[in-house]
Amino acid sequence: MTDISERSRAEVEAILQGRSRRAAAFSLVREASLIPVLIVLVVVGTVVNSAFLTTANFSGIGQQVSALGVTVVGESLILLIGGMDLSLEGTYGLAPTVAAWLMVPALEYGSGAMLNPYLAILVLLLVGAAIGLINGLLIVKGRLNGFIVTLGMTIVLAGLQQGIVKGNTLFNLPAAFNYLGAREYGQVPVSLIVTAVIFVATGLFLRYHRVGRAIYAVGGNREAARAAGIKVDRVRIGVYVVGSVLAAVGGLMEAGRVSAVTGSQGYQEGIIFAVFAAAVIGGVSLRGGRGNMVGAASGVVLLGLVQNILDLSNVSNYWIEAVDGAVILFALLLARVIGGEATAE
Amino acid sequence: MTDSADPAASAAGPPGPAVEATGIYKQFGGTQALRGVDLSLQPGRCLGLVGRNGAGKSTLVSILSGIYAADAGLVRFDGQPAPPLGAPGAWRSRIATVFQHSMVVPGLTVAENVFLGHQPGQAGLVDWRRMREQSRQIMADWGFRLDVSQPCANLSVEQRQIVEIARALAAGTRCLLLDEPTAALERAAIQRLFARVRQLVSSGVAVLYISHHLEEVFEICQDAAVIRDGELVLTAPIARLSKEQLVAAMVGRPPAADGRVADAPAAGRSEGDELRARVANADGGTTTGESGLVVEHLRADTPQGTLRGVSLEVRPGERVGVTGLLSAGVSTLARAVAGAAPYESGTVRLDGQRLVPGRRDLALRAGVGYIPEDRQAEGFVAQLGVAENGTMSIVDWLARRLGWLRPRARTGAMAPLARTLSIVSSGLGQPVGELSGGNQQKVTVARAIARQPRLIVAIAPTRGVDVASKSLLLAELAAVTERSGSGLLLATDELSDLDICDRVVVLVRGEQFAEFSAPPFDREALIAATEGLAGRVPGAGPQPSAERDGRGERD
Numbered sequence: 001m002t003d004i005s006e007r008s009r010a011e012v013e014a015i016l017q018g019r020s021r022r023a024a025a026f027s028l029v030r031e032a033s034l035i036p037v038l039i040v041l042v043v044v045g046t047v048v049n050s051a052f053l054t055t056a057n058f059s060g061i062g063q064q065v066s067a068l069g070v071t072v073v074g075e076s077l078i079l080l081i082g083g084m085d086l087s088l089e090g091t092y093g094l095a096p097t098v099a100a101w102l103m104v105p106a107l108e109y110g111s112g113a114m115l116n117p118y119l120a121i122l123v124l125l126l127v128g129a130a131i132g133l134i135n136g137l138l139i140v141k142g143r144l145n146g147f148i149v150t151l152g153m154t155i156v157l158a159g160l161q162q163g164i165v166k167g168n169t170l171f172n173l174p175a176a177f178n179y180l181g182a183r184e185y186g187q188v189p190v191s192l193i194v195t196a197v198i199f200v201a202t203g204l205f206l207r208y209h210r211v212g213r214a215i216y217a218v219g220g221n222r223e224a225a226r227a228a229g230i231k232v233d234r235v236r237i238g239v240y241v242v243g244s245v246l247a248a249v250g251g252l253m254e255a256g257r258v259s260a261v262t263g264s265q266g267y268q269e270g271i272i273f274a275v276f277a278a279a280v281i282g283g284v285s286l287r288g289g290r291g292n293m294v295g296a297a298s299g300v301v302l303l304g305l306v307q308n309i310l311d312l313s314n315v316s317n318y319w320i321e322a323v324d325g326a327v328i329l330f331a332l333l334l335a336r337v338i339g340g341e342a343t344a345e
Numbered sequence: 346m347t348d349s350a351d352p353a354a355s356a357a358g359p360p361g362p363a364v365e366a367t368g369i370y371k372q373f374g375g376t377q378a379l380r381g382v383d384l385s386l387q388p389g390r391c392l393g394l395v396g397r398n399g400a401g402k403s404t405l406v407s408i409l410s411g412i413y414a415a416d417a418g419l420v421r422f423d424g425q426p427a428p429p430l431g432a433p434g435a436w437r438s439r440i441a442t443v444f445q446h447s448m449v450v451p452g453l454t455v456a457e458n459v460f461l462g463h464q465p466g467q468a469g470l471v472d473w474r475r476m477r478e479q480s481r482q483i484m485a486d487w488g489f490r491l492d493v494s495q496p497c498a499n500l501s502v503e504q505r506q507i508v509e510i511a512r513a514l515a516a517g518t519r520c521l522l523l524d525e526p527t528a529a530l531e532r533a534a535i536q537r538l539f540a541r542v543r544q545l546v547s548s549g550v551a552v553l554y555i556s557h558h559l560e561e562v563f564e565i566c567q568d569a570a571v572i573r574d575g576e577l578v579l580t581a582p583i584a585r586l587s588k589e590q591l592v593a594a595m596v597g598r599p600p601a602a603d604g605r606v607a608d609a610p611a612a613g614r615s616e617g618d619e620l621r622a623r624v625a626n627a628d629g630g631t632t633t634g635e636s637g638l639v640v641e642h643l644r645a646d647t648p649q650g651t652l653r654g655v656s657l658e659v660r661p662g663e664r665v666g667v668t669g670l671l672s673a674g675v676s677t678l679a680r681a682v683a684g685a686a687p688y689e690s691g692t693v694r695l696d697g698q699r700l701v702p703g704r705r706d707l708a709l710r711a712g713v714g715y716i717p718e719d720r721q722a723e724g725f726v727a728q729l730g731v732a733e734n735g736t737m738s739i740v741d742w743l744a745r746r747l748g749w750l751r752p753r754a755r756t757g758a759m760a761p762l763a764r765t766l767s768i769v770s771s772g773l774g775q776p777v778g779e780l781s782g783g784n785q786q787k788v789t790v791a792r793a794i795a796r797q798p799r800l801i802v803a804i805a806p807t808r809g810v811d812v813a814s815k816s817l818l819l820a821e822l823a824a825v826t827e828r829s830g831s832g833l834l835l836a837t838d839e840l841s842d843l844d845i846c847d848r849v850v851v852l853v854r855g856e857q858f859a860e861f862s863a864p865p866f867d868r869e870a871l872i873a874a875t876e877g878l879a880g881r882v883p884g885a886g887p888q889p890s891a892e893r894d895g896r897g898e899r900d
Contacts, residue, residue: 208749208750208751208752209747209748209749209750210740210741210743210744210748210749210750211748213733213740213750214740216726216728216729217726217729217733217737220726220727220728220729221722221723221725221726221727223722223723224722224723224724224725224726224734225726225737226685226705226706226723227683227685227705227715227717227723227724228709228734228737228738228792229705229706229708229709229710229737229738230706230737231706289726289728290728
């Protein structure tokens, strides 16, 4: 028995090292699979408009995709546990609406409470957490289907948002509230920095934290995770909460970027399609358990570039959404071809 | 009990067989399920068909009821060739099958179910009144008391069977296949079913009765047939058979794939002894006291099986096997103990600590390792690596401050386990979904033993595992219990797994039926016990005292 284990010890260690190197190379190839597409897009953009390849334009793209990016992180987490959340777009609109309403004077269609902007941001985060908690409890404890629950929740949230703003625009927001979405350091938007930090932190968390690993286990095989003693329900509800909080932060960035909150932010803009598309293009599986933050980030960048190139080209405003949608569908197909079976499922 | 009403036992010339199957062959993939089966059913007689799991019973039923076509051979009804496969209506007027799982449509009324697919009426319109009257007539003719206008959703399992039998009779069938009809019935309901079957038989219906419970076959059948490895090895009037002969015919030689030689008891035992000798060094030092697993009066009702008040103890270092037929509640018991499934009443205690029903996470922390029955469903996460799956139960040990986890900590913890269990993979990072079935099972075992549990609950741990890995897995499970003094609850229908156990409990219909307290366990005595028989088997050699708790309630 002993000599066998001596031999296999050496074998195992040799295999271990060879394997980990190969595995690392393999996953790098998969994660970088969108880079050629991104390069092609940059070339196309440069040809389409000379204003494309400028620092100012890229700074603008960065600011534009940040709000989307943070929301994509939230949706990716929810997709990883094998769930889905359509109501993130509702949260993205309602959370900043509530916060702005509490800060703005009654004459400007606010509540007149004139809340401190820092407290308002806290309220915004709490609104996000509450929505996520309700979704999570309904889906996990109430055993309802996530699709229909979050679809219903979307409508409720959008309705609340309409009820609060009553067709008006909440503007004149305090600078502290706009800071995240509007300020720049040099030519780098604060929102871009924060979004990048969120992506990196989430990526590290998913890879090196026990809860992050539990997320993959729950999404990959819920019953196996349960049998291994993971508190599956708690992980799932927690992820719904975190996802919604991130969507609320995305909404805060968007409100800051345009220095106003309207009734149309989120649901009426229909951002949920872009959110799902970015995640799926980036290789986050709709079946759960597969995907990472490198992929999700490249999906976000790809969508940002497409949007920017369409803005800069001479596509008529009336047709731009049709073209936008078609390009995203094409990108999904492309991601599937490049990423193989595992992606775009 | 074998005094079955048998008027025409050897009357020379009955009118001819109602069903006659000759030379039936059927192959599925690489498995020859049936090899030249000849079977005939006589009107007014009930033939009991028995055989172990996988012997070919269900395949034969499927061919006789027109679900599959035979590769070779002929089925004749009343001397005429069987209708083509694509004509279910024609088959149903010939032969009707009552399956183990009900085939009634719950949303429809009793009358609609009785006439399902051929409702009386004209031009596509259903003549409701005629349908109800005819249904009522059938029920009255056969003495079934059932309101024909109530929906079937309200019916009990027993009543649904009545509907199915009535459906067969409505179609004019004179031949019935009953496929394990008593599996879901209470004892009193079984007696009522038997009365109905006897009535049908005495009025000239031919019945094929399939059951795992041999005593039932002796009770209501006139003839018995034994199928083994796809062949009919015995057909005889029941009056000339003993239970021992029937069991011996069912067991026969163990299948070659088992890796055993023909004389199973001797060879099997020596292998078991060897295994035991390899692991048993400190067997004398069995701890006594109140520690270990104590299960009391466990009752549960799940789709997989029912428990009717099972009590059981596993002392530290003790290996207890639980076995029984598929529906006997074996895996239900193990899942309840592991916290993987809730139960209705009763208690599960480990070292005096009461475990919360249905909370696998708490059971794990209390010291219960779990090897689930279906590894695809519960054993591992396919896209995650070997190390990650194997150490999933100990992440809280591996994690550093604030829950951060180094991949190296995982591989470090997994490497020794992978060595002991000889897990073959291209590396500890390889996704478990890419491994062979045997290696996947080893990863599942690694996950269970990584936490050094005080009790391991294993359900069918060697299912679908090759012979070499099988004995390695069993030896490792035994070795773990020796090393750490943890108990083992081994729930399995694979009798050779039980070789590592100190004690075997046999469940029948969710109740403790027999206990074998000293190894080696006799294969045939075990099988007889799982079938609900407690008799001794001739030529079986020294036999442990079966039915230690001999409540004798099953006559």
